Amino acid sequence: MPSIDRPSPPRRVALFVTCLVDLFRPVVGFAAVKLLEDAGCTVEIPPLQVCCGQPAYNSGDRASTRAIAAQVIDAFEGFEAVVAPSGSCGGMLAHHYPGLFDDDPVMKARAENLAHRSYELMSFLVDVLGVDKVTARYDGTATYHDSCSGLRELGVKQQPRRLLQSVQGLRLKEMKSPEVCCGFGGTFCVKYPEISNAMVGEKSADIAETEADTLLAGDLGCLMNMAGKLQREGRRVRVRHVAEVLADMGGQAAIGEPEAQHGPVRR
Amino acid sequence: MSETRNPARAQILDGIRRSLHRGDLTDTARLAVEQRLAVPPRGPVVARAQLPAAEKVALFCQWAEANNATVSRVAAADVPDEVSAYLARNNLPAEAAIAPSPQLERYDWTSQKLLNLRRGRGEARDQVSITGAFAGIAETGTLVMASGPDHPVSLNLLPDTHIVVLREGDIVSGYEEVWTMLRGRYGKNSMPRTVNTITGPSRTGDIEQAIELGAHGPRRMHIVVVHD
Amino acid sequence: MQSTAHDFKDNVGTALADPNLQDSLAKLKVGFSERRRQAAERLPEFEALRDCARDIKNHALANLDFYLEEFERKVIALGGHVHWAPTADDARRIIGDLCKSVGARTVAKSKSMVAEEIALNEHLEALGIAPIETDLGEYIIQLRHEPPSHIIAPAVHLTKDQVADTFFEHHAPLGFTKRLTERNDLVAEARHVLRQKFLDADVGLTGANFLVAETGSSMLVTNEGNADLSNTLPKMHIVLASIEKVIPTLEDAAVLLRVLARSATGQESSAYTTLNTGPKRADDLDGPSAYHVVLLDNGRSSVLGTKMQDMLRCIRCGACMNHCPVYGAIGGHAYGWVYPGPIGAVLTPQLIGVEEAGDLPNASTFCGRCESVCPVRIPLPGLMRHWREREFERHLTPRAVRQGLALWSWLVRRPKLYRWATQMANRLLSMFGRAEGRYRSLPLAGGWTRFRDFPAPPAGGTFHAQWARHGGARVRP
Numbered sequence: 001m002p003s004i005d006r007p008s009p010p011r012r013v014a015l016f017v018t019c020l021v022d023l024f025r026p027v028v029g030f031a032a033v034k035l036l037e038d039a040g041c042t043v044e045i046p047p048l049q050v051c052c053g054q055p056a057y058n059s060g061d062r063a064s065t066r067a068i069a070a071q072v073i074d075a076f077e078g079f080e081a082v083v084a085p086s087g088s089c090g091g092m093l094a095h096h097y098p099g100l101f102d103d104d105p106v107m108k109a110r111a112e113n114l115a116h117r118s119y120e121l122m123s124f125l126v127d128v129l130g131v132d133k134v135t136a137r138y139d140g141t142a143t144y145h146d147s148c149s150g151l152r153e154l155g156v157k158q159q160p161r162r163l164l165q166s167v168q169g170l171r172l173k174e175m176k177s178p179e180v181c182c183g184f185g186g187t188f189c190v191k192y193p194e195i196s197n198a199m200v201g202e203k204s205a206d207i208a209e210t211e212a213d214t215l216l217a218g219d220l221g222c223l224m225n226m227a228g229k230l231q232r233e234g235r236r237v238r239v240r241h242v243a244e245v246l247a248d249m250g251g252q253a254a255i256g257e258p259e260a261q262h263g264p265v266r267r
Numbered sequence: 268m269s270e271t272r273n274p275a276r277a278q279i280l281d282g283i284r285r286s287l288h289r290g291d292l293t294d295t296a297r298l299a300v301e302q303r304l305a306v307p308p309r310g311p312v313v314a315r316a317q318l319p320a321a322e323k324v325a326l327f328c329q330w331a332e333a334n335n336a337t338v339s340r341v342a343a344a345d346v347p348d349e350v351s352a353y354l355a356r357n358n359l360p361a362e363a364a365i366a367p368s369p370q371l372e373r374y375d376w377t378s379q380k381l382l383n384l385r386r387g388r389g390e391a392r393d394q395v396s397i398t399g400a401f402a403g404i405a406e407t408g409t410l411v412m413a414s415g416p417d418h419p420v421s422l423n424l425l426p427d428t429h430i431v432v433l434r435e436g437d438i439v440s441g442y443e444e445v446w447t448m449l450r451g452r453y454g455k456n457s458m459p460r461t462v463n464t465i466t467g468p469s470r471t472g473d474i475e476q477a478i479e480l481g482a483h484g485p486r487r488m489h490i491v492v493v494h495d
Numbered sequence: 496m497q498s499t500a501h502d503f504k505d506n507v508g509t510a511l512a513d514p515n516l517q518d519s520l521a522k523l524k525v526g527f528s529e530r531r532r533q534a535a536e537r538l539p540e541f542e543a544l545r546d547c548a549r550d551i552k553n554h555a556l557a558n559l560d561f562y563l564e565e566f567e568r569k570v571i572a573l574g575g576h577v578h579w580a581p582t583a584d585d586a587r588r589i590i591g592d593l594c595k596s597v598g599a600r601t602v603a604k605s606k607s608m609v610a611e612e613i614a615l616n617e618h619l620e621a622l623g624i625a626p627i628e629t630d631l632g633e634y635i636i637q638l639r640h641e642p643p644s645h646i647i648a649p650a651v652h653l654t655k656d657q658v659a660d661t662f663f664e665h666h667a668p669l670g671f672t673k674r675l676t677e678r679n680d681l682v683a684e685a686r687h688v689l690r691q692k693f694l695d696a697d698v699g700l701t702g703a704n705f706l707v708a709e710t711g712s713s714m715l716v717t718n719e720g721n722a723d724l725s726n727t728l729p730k731m732h733i734v735l736a737s738i739e740k741v742i743p744t745l746e747d748a749a750v751l752l753r754v755l756a757r758s759a760t761g762q763e764s765s766a767y768t769t770l771n772t773g774p775k776r777a778d779d780l781d782g783p784s785a786y787h788v789v790l791l792d793n794g795r796s797s798v799l800g801t802k803m804q805d806m807l808r809c810i811r812c813g814a815c816m817n818h819c820p821v822y823g824a825i826g827g828h829a830y831g832w833v834y835p836g837p838i839g840a841v842l843t844p845q846l847i848g849v850e851e852a853g854d855l856p857n858a859s860t861f862c863g864r865c866e867s868v869c870p871v872r873i874p875l876p877g878l879m880r881h882w883r884e885r886e887f888e889r890h891l892t893p894r895a896v897r898q899g900l901a902l903w904s905w906l907v908r909r910p911k912l913y914r915w916a917t918q919m920a921n922r923l924l925s926m927f928g929r930a931e932g933r934y935r936s937l938p939l940a941g942g943w944t945r946f947r948d949f950p951a952p953p954a955g956g957t958f959h960a961q962w963a964r965h966g967g968a969r970v971r972p
Contacts, residue, residue: 055900056904060880060882061887061904062884188860192504228933255950279796292561471631476526482719
């Protein structure tokens with residue numbers, strides 16, 4: 001919990017939905033809104049936000065990345081905090097934007113300003129807002145994969161685990177190597193599909209060995225990759241973003257599952 | 268060797284300066300690096316080896332054993348006995364090449380009637396060697412050997428079994444004290460041909476990463492730690 | 496060594512289909528990383544030592560000319576010789592001439608990645624001089640005519656059975672007619688065979704982990720003791736080292752040694768760490784009568800002062816490859832040249848050209864595990880990204896990727912159009928995939944669906960469409 005002598009945490013928060021959540025898994029965005037609101041924040045969704053620019057950045061296209069970053073910086077101007085349900089997009093804003101503008105002091109200052117206000121959702125809830133429990137129920141055994149950027153760029157490790165402890169009915173069973181990359185890597189997984197497949201194959205075996213019925217993580221790219229592999233191999237593991245479970249929205253069909261199978265169909 | 272006489276040397280050094288966007292170091296910059304060489308700064312201190320003498324010796328023994336050496340602690344008068352006993356315990360021949368060192372000559376080897384010693388460098392046929400040590404490093408159980416007429420390097424390497432006689436007073440915390448001792452013994456601008464720091468017997472992990480002892484150097488290392 | 500880095504994708508296919516390699520990699524992935532973790536945890540000062548190691552190497556690089564000259568001065572003062580080699584060709588010629596000057600027939604070599612880099616063995620063989628690799632791993636792969644697959648464990652791609660077959664084949668003519676099956680027997684047999692080679696060698700050639708400017712010493716770290724036999728028994732000792740190996744003082748060496756062994760193998764200390772300074776002294780009973788150091792540049796000086804300079808801090812511990820999931824999947828040979836893994840992905844394009852090795856810096860998920868364990872904190876993913884930027888600038892990125900990227904970034908910069916396009920995509924993907932929940936194949940996504948299903952989005956539209964529809968109010972799906 002926030003202590004008295006700590007400055008009061010930001011309350012007017014912008015959600016950076018991220019392009020994958022927007023397109024493939026909207027429930028994660030709604031779950032993030034609920035978690036932030038439950039923690040006392042006012043959440044806004046700036047309409048001009050699109051993508052953080054990683055596909056261009058990681059392909060070496062610096063000019064496009066700068067243009068996209070400038071657009072993101074504009075979109076999130078004026079918010080106390082910018083929160084993304086993704087360590088990879090959060091890390092892009094918090095760590096990589098300032099370096100794009102080394103030759104432009106005005107933009108660099110704006111990028112640094114945004115960097116200081118940018119957070120990954122789990123870390124924002126626990127480290128900044130001091131949240132230490134949620135009100136949610138999920139019946140099952142879950143294993144948690146640490147997505148690389150969240151773990152190594154933003155130090156997201158214990159925060160989701162701490163919150164998951166308060167979810168009723170949920171048991172967490174760690175896999176052997178939760179910190180090893182799943183082989184997604186953005187465009188990597190389609191540029192080097194054989195290597196990516198070997199990596200996600202190993203991850204899938206590690207997950208299966210836990211005998212957990214649910215796989216959770218904090219980044220949708222990794223989740224889609226792992227879900228796709230688990231399903232191709234015929235493994236019956238439900239795959240969800242950790243925010244869904246924490247926001248008590250674990251009733252929707254899991255990633256890659258048909259909608260009728262779990263929970264009510266929403267129209 | 269001047270740069271005019273060696274174009275390859277000039278090419279590399281000029282290339283470095285060009286890449287670093289400068290010419291020769293300025294006088295101020297040169298003074299700073301010369302000062303750093305003259306009074307070398309030490310890195311972070313490894314706390315575990317900052318101990319009183321007795322505990323330092325114990326830490327040395329503990330790490331040496333962890334690194335697959337065997338250790339016996341004896342009084343000076345018992346060193347020859349311990350060497351013979353070690354050879355007998357391990358079914359090794361009572362025969363060894365010993366470093367021609369004044370330090371080792373202080374022990375009464377004549378008391379060992381059955382022990383056949385040859386003084387000199389290591390030879391291919393030697394099965395056992397006996398040497399002293401310049402120092403021991405408590406932090407990792409490492410022995411320091413300085414080459415010279417009293418300590419041929421081949422004795423550290425060729426025999427299957429290396430017996431090292433180390434005085435407790437020569438055990439220090441870390442490398443830094445060893446460097447100070449070396450500068451004291453050989454002078455700031457000199458070094459023996461070879462300084463071997465050796466931690467346990469020779470080993471390899473090159474077949475399936477499983478450690479096997481005795482790759483090229485000694486298979487067994489026995490350290491006789493001598494009370495002061 | 497002839498590069499096959501341009502065939503990276505084919506090499507990957509071969510590697511993934513090699514069951515022996517996959518068995519070996521399975522062991523590597525858990526072994527090295529677990530031992531390193533334990534070693535780091537045992538030493539509370541480890542992170543501070545890493546910072547200090549980084550700073551030492553940065554300082555040495557910023558004053559590299561000074562320290563090289565100082566090193567040279569000290570080597571000469573103690574009776575040694577220093578040779579400057581701007582290129583690989585120069586280094587090969589210098590070493591060949593030195594060997595010829597003593598009429599060398601055999602050279603006992605201790606593992607040196609720089610020697611691999613300049614393809615020294617091929618050159619010596621062409622001169623009629625036999626190079627004998629004495630590091631056990633290097634010896635095994637020399638017998639098999641293979642390049643190393645790892646910078647500290649060159650034969651890590653092989654199983655014990657493969658080693659047994661190799662020894663059986665090559666040692667039989669020497670009188671070892673039994674195929675051995677136990678590791679200790681294999682090690683003992685190699686020891687026996689190589690011992691005679693050490694005794695017969697005319698020249699000992701080693702690399703160097705560090706060159707100490709203060710004393711003019713070359714510093715070597717090994718576990719087997721082969722480097723020490725190489726620098727003690729033959730009459731000439733040649734040290735081949737690249738220029739960035741120079742560090743200021745023995746105190747600096749102490750810091751670097753503490754992070755090197757722990758990062759490499761998880762040992763507190765390697766078995767042998769040796770300082771060699773000049774040839775044997777007048778009253779020494781053994782040691783080489785001549786001591787030569789060959790300093791190789793081979794393009795390194797041009798990296799100084801650029802964004803890529805950080806790669807020159809590398810102390811060749813191998814931790815980056817031990818922790819790299821890509822290396823763990825494909826092993827070292829797939830990288831196609833001397834240096835594999837993350838450090839190879841940044842060094843190789845520098846040393847042999849990004850046109851040749853363009854795939855290497857791209858074949859990374861940027862998972863960052865390499866940077867998180869690097870003892871001198873080289874920002875490896877950042878350096879790989881620099882290479883990708885240079886490839887993009889020089890139009891070396893594949894055309895399909897460039898075109899796709901151009902279209903995508905054009906769209907991203909038009910948020911309204913982007914919303915419309917993503918809403919259409921969402922609807923289509925949802926409509927056709929809803930019943931199954933996922934696709935087993937998808938046009939334009941073959942790279943994905945060859946190995947994985949592709950999840951279909953649920954009905955209801957994109958997040959932004961739903962948010963707008965509900966007027967920005969909180970929605971509980």
